[in-house]
Amino acid sequence: MADPTEGSFSEPETEIMRATYRALREHGYADLTIKRIAAEYGKSTAAVHYHYDTKDELLVAFLDYLLERFVDTIRDVETTDPHQRLDLLLDELIFAPEEHRDLAVAMLEMRAQAPYKGDFRERFRGNDEYVRYMIKAVINHGIDEGEFDDVDADHVTRGLMMIVDGARTRAVVLDEPGALETARQTAAEYVDAVLT
Amino acid sequence: MADPTEGSFSEPETEIMRATYRALREHGYADLTIKRIAAEYGKSTAAVHYHYDTKDELLVAFLDYLLERFVDTIRDVETTDPHQRLDLLLDELIFAPEEHRDLAVAMLEMRAQAPYKGDFRERFRGNDEYVRYMIKAVINHGIDEGEFDDVDADHVTRGLMMIVDGARTRAVVLDEPGALETARQTAAEYVDAVLT
DNA sequence: CCTACCGATCGGTAGG
C-alpha cells in the first residue's frame, strides 16, 4: 500500500510472492516447498511461516498475486474504436504467453489445482468474469455504434474465451512456435464470422 | 496382450495403472505418492517398485495409459459423410470431459507438468498430432467431395483444436454447467464460417 | 511379491 511500485525492495510479503514465483518456475508446483521458497527469499523457513501460517494460505495469496500480474498485462488498452479495441484486447490475451511464458506456465499449474482447491476455483472464476466483462463491454459498445451485428455478446465472449484459453493451454503444453499466431487468426476469423 | 478386455483381473501393470488413476483422482498430482498408489493397488510399495523402478518411470507409463483411454473415447466414428463425420468427431472431443470428468481432470494435471518433463511433452505432442490427423483427414475428404470450401485444412484443424482444448481446460478449472455446450456451438459457428 | 528399514525431506513449531 506504500507504493514502492518501482523500488527494488518492498514489503516482505511481496518479496515472498516473488520468491514463490521463482521457486515455482524452477521446480514446478509438485516440488514447490516452503524450504525452496525460503531459499529464494534468502531467509529461513520460519521467516516464511511468520508471514503465512500454512502453505495453503501462502498458495492462495500467491494465486491472488499471479492473477493481479495477469490482469496488469491486459489493462492498458486505450483506443475507443470498438473493432480496433477488440483487436488489441485479443492481441494481449493471446500473445501474453509468448512474452510472459513463466507466468503462463505458473498459471496453468495453478489452474490444474482448481478441482482440489475450492479457494483456487473461486478466484479463477472471479478473474474469468472480469476478463469476460471487458470483452463483453467492447462488443456491446460495437453493437451500439452499429459497427457489429446485433449478436448475443455473452455467447460471443465465451466463444473467444475458449480460443484464448485453448491458445494458452496449448502454448504451455506443446510449446510449438506459431501456435499463438494460429490462435490469433482463429479468433479473427471467429470475430469476422459472427460480428460482421 | 493376452486380452482380458472385460476381465475384472488382469496383469499387475494394468492394475497399478488403475490404482494410480484412483490415487490421482483422490489426492491430485502434487499429492500422488507411491504409498497411496500402493494402497489403492492393495499391496506394498515394494510391489509397485517391482514393476516400476522409479516414480518417474511409473508416471510416464501412466501418461501412456491415460492417452490410450483418451484416444479410445474418440475412435469409433463410423459415418462416411464428411460434414456429419466432423460433427460427430467434435461432439466426442468436446463432450468427453462431461462424461469422463475424472479423465479430463487427470489429463490437465499431467499437461501442466509438460514444461518440466520432456517425456510428457513428447507424448502430448504425439497424441495431438494423432487427433489433428483425424480431423484433417475428414476436412480434406470433405474438400475432395466438394462439400467443404477449398480451405487450408491444417489451419482449420488447429483452429478447432484451440476451441477443443479451451473447452477442456475451462470445463476442468471453472466447472461451469453449459461451458461445453457453448464450446460446441462455437466450434459449429467456426466450421460454418470457414468451411461452407 | 513382503517386511523392515534407509537417509532425506516435508510442513510446521518452540524458544529466544
Added chain:
DNA sequence: CCTACCGATCGGTAGG
C-alpha cells in the same frame, strides 16, 4: 525474524 528441532512422510532398497 533465527536456530534448532519435531513427528510424519517421502522414494527407494536389502534380504528374504
